[in-house]
Amino acid sequence: MSSVSRNFYEFFGLDKKLVIDNDHLQKRFYDLSRQWHPDRFSRKSPEEQAQALEATSVLNDGYRTLRDPVRRAEYLLTEEGFPIGEQRSKDVPPELLEEVFELNMALEELKGGDEDARPQLETARVNFVRLRTDIDGELEDLFARYDAAEPESKSARQALHEIRGVLNRRRYIENLIRDVDRALNPAASAAEPVQDRL
Amino acid sequence: MQIDFGENRKSKIVGIDLGTTNSLVAVMELTGPRILEDPQGRKIVPSIVSVTSEGKLVAGEEAREMLLTAPERTVYSVKRLMGRGIADVGEELKLFPFRIAENSESVIRLRLGDRTFTPPEISAAVLRTLKENAEAALGAPVTEAVITVPAYFNDAQRQATKDAGRLAGLEVLRLVNEPTAASLAYGLDKRQNGIVAVYDFGGGTFDISILRLHDGIFEVLATNGDTHLGGDDIDNLLLRIALEDVQSEWGYDLSSDSEGVQRLRRAVIRAKEELSFVPESTIELEYHGKAYRRSIDRELFDRLVSPIIERTLERCRACLEDAHLGAEDINEVVMVGGSTRIPLVRTAVERVFKAKPHTELNPDEVVALGAAVQAGILAGEVEDKLLLDVTPLSLGIETMGGVVSKLIARNSTIPASAIETFTTAVDGQRNVLIHVLQGERELVKDCRSLARFDLTGIDPLPAGMARIEVRFLIDANGILNVTARDARTGKGQSVEVKPSYGLTEEQVEAMIVESFEKAEEDMRERQVREARVEADNILAATEKAQKYPAYEDLPREEKSAIETAKRELQAVYHNDDHRLINEKIEALNSATQKLAENLMNTAVGGALKGTKID
Numbered sequence: 079m080s081s082v083s084r085n086f087y088e089f090f091g092l093d094k095k096l097v098i099d100n101d102h103l104q105k106r107f108y109d110l111s112r113q114w115h116p117d118r119f120s121r122k123s124p125e126e127q128a129q130a131l132e133a134t135s136v137l138n139d140g141y142r143t144l145r146d147p148v149r150r151a152e153y154l155l156t157e158e159g160f161p162i163g164e165q166r167s168k169d170v171p172p173e174l175l176e177e178v179f180e181l182n183m184a185l186e187e188l189k190g191g192d193e194d195a196r197p198q199l200e201t202a203r204v205n206f207v208r209l210r211t212d213i214d215g216e217l218e219d220l221f222a223r224y225d226a227a228e229p230e231s232k233s234a235r236q237a238l239h240e241i242r243g244v245l246n247r248r249r250y251i252e253n254l255i256r257d258v259d260r261a262l263n264p265a266a267s268a269a270e271p272v273q274d275r276l
Numbered sequence: 277m278q279i280d281f282g283e284n285r286k287s288k289i290v291g292i293d294l295g296t297t298n299s300l301v302a303v304m305e306l307t308g309p310r311i312l313e314d315p316q317g318r319k320i321v322p323s324i325v326s327v328t329s330e331g332k333l334v335a336g337e338e339a340r341e342m343l344l345t346a347p348e349r350t351v352y353s354v355k356r357l358m359g360r361g362i363a364d365v366g367e368e369l370k371l372f373p374f375r376i377a378e379n380s381e382s383v384i385r386l387r388l389g390d391r392t393f394t395p396p397e398i399s400a401a402v403l404r405t406l407k408e409n410a411e412a413a414l415g416a417p418v419t420e421a422v423i424t425v426p427a428y429f430n431d432a433q434r435q436a437t438k439d440a441g442r443l444a445g446l447e448v449l450r451l452v453n454e455p456t457a458a459s460l461a462y463g464l465d466k467r468q469n470g471i472v473a474v475y476d477f478g479g480g481t482f483d484i485s486i487l488r489l490h491d492g493i494f495e496v497l498a499t500n501g502d503t504h505l506g507g508d509d510i511d512n513l514l515l516r517i518a519l520e521d522v523q524s525e526w527g528y529d530l531s532s533d534s535e536g537v538q539r540l541r542r543a544v545i546r547a548k549e550e551l552s553f554v555p556e557s558t559i560e561l562e563y564h565g566k567a568y569r570r571s572i573d574r575e576l577f578d579r580l581v582s583p584i585i586e587r588t589l590e591r592c593r594a595c596l597e598d599a600h601l602g603a604e605d606i607n608e609v610v611m612v613g614g615s616t617r618i619p620l621v622r623t624a625v626e627r628v629f630k631a632k633p634h635t636e637l638n639p640d641e642v643v644a645l646g647a648a649v650q651a652g653i654l655a656g657e658v659e660d661k662l663l664l665d666v667t668p669l670s671l672g673i674e675t676m677g678g679v680v681s682k683l684i685a686r687n688s689t690i691p692a693s694a695i696e697t698f699t700t701a702v703d704g705q706r707n708v709l710i711h712v713l714q715g716e717r718e719l720v721k722d723c724r725s726l727a728r729f730d731l732t733g734i735d736p737l738p739a740g741m742a743r744i745e746v747r748f749l750i751d752a753n754g755i756l757n758v759t760a761r762d763a764r765t766g767k768g769q770s771v772e773v774k775p776s777y778g779l780t781e782e783q784v785e786a787m788i789v790e791s792f793e794k795a796e797e798d799m800r801e802r803q804v805r806e807a808r809v810e811a812d813n814i815l816a817a818t819e820k821a822q823k824y825p826a827y828e829d830l831p832r833e834e835k836s837a838i839e840t841a842k843r844e845l846q847a848v849y850h851n852d853d854h855r856l857i858n859e860k861i862e863a864l865n866s867a868t869q870k871l872a873e874n875l876m877n878t879a880v881g882g883a884l885k886g887t888k889i890d
Contacts, residue, residue, distance in 0.1 A: 108495075111662060131691055134691045
């Protein structure tokens with residue numbers, strides 16, 4: 079029954095590249111939706127309906143993954159045997175050690191009711207957001223390097239290895255931004271859902 | 277079992293808007309979607325259900341009248357209770373005259389007269405009325421339907437709606453979200469590709485959905501809402517004020533008099549509706565010789581309802597944020613639901629989205645029309661449109677410390693899936709308990725429990741060695757399906773997903789059987805009633821005929837045969853078997869054959885006698 083590929087790149091008919099043209103991806107998504115959506119199969123046999131459901135879930139999960147650069151990279155890393163790992167965000171990037179230490183102090187102060195810590199946290203937030211932007215630029219370069227390398231080659235694997243390191247740093251910073259946001263605005267973040275990245 | 281009339285006589289899939297206040301049924305035709313009317317030419321079926329003194333469920337206009345004459349046997353706004361447990365609806369119960377029966381923990385049971393019903397059973401009565409209206413209008417049986425639900429309905433509420441369809445004898449081919457259905461009805465895709473916001477403010481629920489239209493594809497980008505926010509809340513607000521007034525003017529509390537409350541509620545709704553068209557209106561009640569009058573102008577009304585409207589606007593802003601869009605990105609805004617007739621709602625929405633909202637289509641009908649378009653898509657009649665909807669709430673599982681680990685994020689296009697691998701904590705463990713939750717909060721206690729189930733039959737292994745892959749799949753109806761397999765052996769695991777709220781499969785099956793039995797019982801009762809009416813008629817006619825000379829002229833044995841047949845019919849008259857009554861009617865009919873002929877002859881003779889023949 080499962081004649082459709084569960085591999086996102088294969089399902090979309092795309093090369094395993096890290097730089098993706100989002101307009102093209104969207105067009106593929108719409109075309110494949112027209113082909114596979116369960117609405118198109120409601121008069122068909124139960125087997126065909128099950129296959130359509132299966133195919134569409136791969137399609138939707140794949141679109142969600144591939145259109146986002148970070149999720150796309152994480153997916154490709156896992157597929158290529160570079161598991162992201164559990165303790166992925168625990169290690170503090172060395173260049174951030176000092177800043178993170180000060181940040182944690184300020185977070186504690188604000189939690190303890192010391193409103194003087196607020197401006198410091200706001201400044202820190204701006205810095206971290208800038209840092210994240212820098213990392214995204216770094217990722218872009220690494221993506222291009224991976225795409226240019228021969229598949230499975232040593233330089234391709236080297237690029238993936240570096241990407242994994244950068245992604246871990248990025249996730250670490252993202253968590254910091256989230257912590258700061260929560261501390262600055264506890265009411266909003268209580269109702270605020272967890273970020274959409276899983 | 278299915279009768280096939282060939283391709284063009286294939287029975288129609290209907291589209292149903294099962295609303296909090298009103299419900300409608302529509303069908304797709306060559307010229308477009310059309311609302312089907314009841315035999316009296318009415319499009320709207322009030323979502324009100326009542327039990328008659330004979331214990332029969334009735335819905336619609338008939339039940340609406342009984343809201344005044346038999347409020348203790350009548351219920352409305354039951355959609356608010358669909359798929360909900362008693363713990364979820366505490367606040368609700370204070371404002372609505374719901375009479376909750378005992379044993380209502382996980383599934384609410386409502387008492388109507390001396391019987392109890394679950395919300396799906398009550399909704400099924402509304403659906404049955406819609407089904408009958410559609411069958412009468414189409415002249416063909418209707419067995420398949422698309423039913424709309426608020427976009428923000430959770431899994432349990434969706435499941436309950438599907439159950440209601442089954443109880444009404446309808447196969448629910450698709451549950452479609454109300455705002456997205458409305459966008460299909462508007463045919464906006466014909467005009468342009470762009471971003472559309474659908475603001476759906478109905479009787480009991482509020483939804484906001486933002487869609488991207490692209491060459492006939494309706495892709496929902498984000499949805500938000502509140503399944504307990506609607507025109508009902510405005511009614512209750514005004515009703516509370518009016519009740520206070522009445523208390524101070526009349527010197528007693530009307531709120532314990534259910535008929536009085538219902539009459540006042542009607543007066544309040546009438547004033548509210550009027551205020552959408554005129555600047556001032558009056559709440560008027562005359563009851564038991566007393567009169568209450570209070571004029572209310574739009575300015576006061578606006579001030580009263582603006583907190584309610586503000587709550588909808590907060591959801592709109594959150595939805596824009598989730599869609600990663602600003603107000604200036606919205607090309608069109610569509611208004612759906614009766615509450616969007618309120619002028620303040622229109623100006624508020626225009627302000628938030630910086631676009632003049634569409635109000636061309638009747639806001640009461642647009643959802644049903646869209647459901648019919650979706651029915652046309654499923655039937656293969658509409659090929660140029662496709663709806664890609666999302667799940668409104670994140671799905672997760674309970675992990676250590678009562679924390680929810682999210683597996684599928686809200687606003688993911690459905691069908692959507694996630695795979696999670698589980699293992700055992702103790703040596704030789706054979707079961708793993710999994711707790712599935714829906715909601716955005718991080719702690720289990722703040723999310724809605726969807727299901728708890730046991731993965732059973734795991735091979736006994738040292739702790740942590742077992743690897744069970746569980747796949748969570750949200751289907752195109754927004755309903756969760758779970759499958760599991762042993763990742764080491766590839767063997768499927770038994771998974772029985774028991775919803776923590778809602779009815780089990782067995783309970784629904786039992787209700788379906790019961791409703792069939794009830795239907796048979798109703799049918800039998802009707803046949804008996806009809807037979808007795810016929811017996812009355814023929815007995816009366818015979819007795820009348822016996823007074824004519826034509827009877828006296830009959831031979832003795834004819835006369836005694838008639839007497840015997842009469843006595844025999846009278847003897848079975850109170851029998852519950854309509855066939856027996858019909859049999860004796862037949863016997864009396866043939867016994868009076870000769871008498872009838874004689875009567876005809878003398879009548880003709882008499883007529884001739886009275887005529888001068890020149």
